[in-house]
Amino acid sequence: MDQNTKIEIRDLNVFAGKTQILKNINIDIPKNKITVILGPSGCGKTTLLKCLNRLTDLYPELKVSGQILIDGNNILEAKEDIYKLRQQMGLLSQRPYPLPMTIYNNIAYALKLRGIKNRREIHKLVMHYLQQASLWEEIRTRLREPASRLSIGQQQRLCLARGLAVNPEIILADEPTSALDPISSQFIEETFGSLKNDYTIVLVTHVLRQAKRIADNVVFMYLGEVIEQGSVEEVFGNPKMEKTKLYLGGTFN
Amino acid sequence: MTRSQKIEEKFFKLLMIVATYFILIILAIIIYSIFEKGLKSISWEMLTQVPQGGYYYGKGGGILNAILGSLALAFGATLLAFVIGMPVALYLNVFLIRHKRVISIIRFLLDLVWGIPSIVYGAFGFSLMIFFGLQTSLLAGILTVTLFILPIMIRSMDEILCTVPIGLQEAAYSLGSNKSEIAFKIFTRQSFSGIITAVLLSFGRGIGDAAAVLFTAGYTDHVPNGLLEPVATLPLSIFFQLSSPVAEVQNRAYASALVLTLIILIVSLFSRGLGKRYHKTKINF
Numbered sequence: 338m339d340q341n342t343k344i345e346i347r348d349l350n351v352f353a354g355k356t357q358i359l360k361n362i363n364i365d366i367p368k369n370k371i372t373v374i375l376g377p378s379g380c381g382k383t384t385l386l387k388c389l390n391r392l393t394d395l396y397p398e399l400k401v402s403g404q405i406l407i408d409g410n411n412i413l414e415a416k417e418d419i420y421k422l423r424q425q426m427g428l429l430s431q432r433p434y435p436l437p438m439t440i441y442n443n444i445a446y447a448l449k450l451r452g453i454k455n456r457r458e459i460h461k462l463v464m465h466y467l468q469q470a471s472l473w474e475e476i477r478t479r480l481r482e483p484a485s486r487l488s489i490g491q492q493q494r495l496c497l498a499r500g501l502a503v504n505p506e507i508i509l510a511d512e513p514t515s516a517l518d519p520i521s522s523q524f525i526e527e528t529f530g531s532l533k534n535d536y537t538i539v540l541v542t543h544v545l546r547q548a549k550r551i552a553d554n555v556v557f558m559y560l561g562e563v564i565e566q567g568s569v570e571e572v573f574g575n576p577k578m579e580k581t582k583l584y585l586g587g588t589f590n
Numbered sequence: 591m592t593r594s595q596k597i598e599e600k601f602f603k604l605l606m607i608v609a610t611y612f613i614l615i616i617l618a619i620i621i622y623s624i625f626e627k628g629l630k631s632i633s634w635e636m637l638t639q640v641p642q643g644g645y646y647y648g649k650g651g652g653i654l655n656a657i658l659g660s661l662a663l664a665f666g667a668t669l670l671a672f673v674i675g676m677p678v679a680l681y682l683n684v685f686l687i688r689h690k691r692v693i694s695i696i697r698f699l700l701d702l703v704w705g706i707p708s709i710v711y712g713a714f715g716f717s718l719m720i721f722f723g724l725q726t727s728l729l730a731g732i733l734t735v736t737l738f739i740l741p742i743m744i745r746s747m748d749e750i751l752c753t754v755p756i757g758l759q760e761a762a763y764s765l766g767s768n769k770s771e772i773a774f775k776i777f778t779r780q781s782f783s784g785i786i787t788a789v790l791l792s793f794g795r796g797i798g799d800a801a802a803v804l805f806t807a808g809y810t811d812h813v814p815n816g817l818l819e820p821v822a823t824l825p826l827s828i829f830f831q832l833s834s835p836v837a838e839v840q841n842r843a844y845a846s847a848l849v850l851t852l853i854i855l856i857v858s859l860f861s862r863g864l865g866k867r868y869h870k871t872k873i874n875f
Contacts, residue, residue, distance in 0.1 A: 392760050397688040420766045428764035434757045437779040437873050446775070450766045485873045496761065503765050 343368040343507065343537040344389065349403035351384055351393070358384050360561045362403070366554070371529060371538045373548040373569075376558035377584070382541040383431075385558070386511050389539065390426045391419055407507070424451065427500025427536075429510040429525075433492035435484035436499075440476060443484050443495055447502035462502065469532075470498035471524055490521025497528065508532065510540045514547065526551055545585065549573060557581050621851070628848030631841040637849070641811045648836040653846050659814050659821035661853070662728060663807060664797035667735035668743075671792055674736070675743035676785070680773040682744075683751040697748065704741040709801035711738040716805040729817040731807025738802045739792040746791055750784030751777055758873065780872055783865035790861050794854050800825035824850045 344366035351359040359381045366372045374382050384393070391412060393399045404411050412422055436443050444463040453459055463480075467473040472494040476487070484495060493513060500508065510529070514522035529538055529551055542548055548555060548569075555572040557565045557580075565572055565581045576582045591599070635652050642651035686693050715734030724730050754777050762776045778785065800823070808820030809830075824846055831843035 387760075390764055392763060395687060395756070395759065395763065397690060420763075420768045423764055424766035426764065428761065430757055430761060432757070434755065434761040435873055436758070436762060436776060447765045450771070483872075499765065509764075 341367050343407065344539070345404075345406040345409075346385075347404040347406065349385075349388060349401070349405065351381070351388065351402075352400045353396075353398050358399075358561055359388075362563055364556055364563060364566060366537065366539060368537050369533055369535070370553040371533050371540060371551050372554040372556065373552035374539065374541045374556045374558060375543065375545070375548050375584075377543055379560075380558045381561040382543075382558055383511050386509050386539065386541050388413075389507075389509055390423045390428060392423075392428075394419070424503045425505050426507040426509050427497075427503060427505040429493070429497055429500055429508065429513040431512045432516040433489060433496045435487070435492050435495055438484065439481050440484050440487065440495060441480040443499050444502050447499045451503050466498040466502045467495075469501055469528075470494045471528055472498060488521075490517050490524070493517055493521065493525060494528075497525065501532075505536070507537045507539065510538065512542055512544075513540070514542075514544075522547075545587075557584065559584070624844055624847050624851060627841050627844035629845075631838070632845040632848060636842065636845060640813060645811075646830055646834050646836075646839055648834075648838050653822075653824070653827050653842075653849070655811055655813050655822040656824045656827035656846065657849060657853075659728070659807070659810075660797050660824040660850070662814050663731050663735060663803065663821060663823060664793055666728070666732040667739060667796045668789060668793045670732065670736045671739045671743045671796075672789055675740055675747060675788075675792075676778075678744050679747035679751055680777060682748055683754070684769050684773040684777060697745070700741045700745050700748075704745060707801070708738050708799045709804070711735075712802045712805050715802065719806060725818070726806060726808030726820045727818045728807060728814055728821045731803045731821060731823070732817075734802050734806040735796045735799065738799065739796045742795055743788055743792040746788035747781075747785055750781045750788065753784075754780050782872065786861045786865040790858055793857060797853065798825060798850065800829060824853075 342365045344364075346362050346364040346366075349359055349362040350357065362385065374385065376382055384399070387393050387396075388401055388405060389407075389412075393401050401413060403413065405413050407425065436446055438446065441463055444466055445459050448459050448462055453462065464473060467476070472491060475491065479486075484492065487495060493516070497513075508529075514525050517525065526547065529540070532538065533553075540551070552569045555565075555567065555569050556563055557572060557576075557578075559580050565576060565578045572581065573585065576585060633652075635650065637652060637657065638654055639650075639652035640655045641653070642649050645651040682693055682696060686696075711734055715730060715737065718733075719725070719730050758776065758780065759772060762772050767776070803823050803826065807823055809822050809826055810820045811822070812819075814821040828843045828846045828850070831839050831846060834840060834843075
């Protein structure tokens with residue numbers, strides 16, 4: 338295995354009943370880079386992301402087969418604690434889902450799951466992660482308010498901070514800016530840019546411009562298949578496959 | 591909008607308005623008649639004394655026995671039903687998530703037993719009492735009412751817990767929460783006000799039912815003094831007073847109904863207040 342590969346996906350197939358959602362997926366996701374999974378709606382991007390942290394377990398109708406190796410460890414057959422495994426990955430979903438508690442406790446909840454019990458340390462880390470998600474300055478006086486009172490953009494950054502608080506190595510983001518205004522989207526994108534030194538980021542999007550702005554690597558998917566993958570220069574600058582060219586040209590989306 | 595669409599719109603709007611006001615008026619008449627007849631007879635004496643000899647023929651005394659009996663019985667049964675029902679509802683929605691068929695069978699069965707009339711629960715409770723050699727008592731009443739309100743408690747909680755968005759569950763799972771944490775920290779918080787409503791609904795059904803306690807809790811003119819003693823209840827007290835040939839005693843039945851209504855009012859106001867406190871943290875999606 339390549340030293341710089343964080344996640345290897347091998348022959349991944351996902352069925353929902355008789356419908357095949359993902360067909361023979363093989364992807365290498367490099368360490369400490371932003372890998373963008375690009376494709377039109379309904380191409381299986383989100384399902385692929387949910388396979389990575391086994392959220393597919395929540396959907397009894399999904400049958401997953403193949404291998405997903407994270408640091409060489411096949412998580413689809415993980416004998417070890419699935420709950421611990423999920424902590425290796427922070428998740429940012431299409432729209433923010435803050436937990437039904439205060440802003441402070443949203444982060445503290447994640448820290449406690451990580452096993453941190455010391456109150457002073459929790460206090461310090463809540464501040465640290467809110468700063469990392471560039472939210473601290475805006476809400477430092479509102480920590481005891483319910484998270485539901487934040488704006489959508491702030492909620493999404495809170496979710497990012499919460500995802501970072503479990504101390505993951507990977508960040509999974511599923512169209513994290515699709516519900517946000519341009520300013521908040523920019524915030525999130527900039528934060529991703531600064532996070533990639535420490536984290537492996539997998540971002541799902543259907544927005545071409547976003548992919549161009551922040552991707553190091555691009556995986557183009559269409560109807561459950563990987564059409565093309567490579568560095569951003571390769572895929573955008575010199576696409577080999579016909580479908581990729583059409584998508585990049587805006588012929589379909 | 592075409593002409594026929596306009597007529598359709600008008601017709602259905604009218605239908606909704608008429609139905610709503612019809613129900614409101616009926617409710618108002620019921621409440622008015624309880625107040626009108628009840629207020630005449632309600633007195634401090636009635637609330638603070640137990641029936642004296644000949645109370646049901648117009649002599650002095652009150653219904654303290656039934657007030658305290660009903661409260662003890664309804665609170666006991668609601669508490670017990672909550673302690674059993676909450677885990678069941680959480681189990682259905684968190685732990686059985688991969689077994690949709692099992693969930694739907696359990697829901698179906700619960701809906702079925704919800705529909706069984708309370709007199710059947712009373713009869714069932716009675717046969718259990720004979721089996722265990724138990725007399726009519728507060729305990730037997732509590733157990734029977736618990737059985738009777740359990741399906742109501744579980745299904746109304748279940749309906750609320752069902753609405754916890756899958757995205758919120760995913761978010762909480764992705765942080766590494768296990769299922770008990772999801773159940774007790776996420777589901778209960780997100781659904782807190784709905785859970786309160788479920789408890790309230792069950793309490794209302796429990797305190798208002800006569801048939802389930804008829805054979806099991808018995809009746810007495812004394813205030814309840816122990817789990818193994820019979821207790822009086824307000825619905826039965828209302829029944830006995832209404833059965834009296836004396837008009838004054840019949841009016842006391844309305845006064846008792848007024849007391850029952852007020853108890854439910856106070857409990858709902860209190861629990862709504864409680865629900866509001868938590869409602870703030872609930873996330874609206």
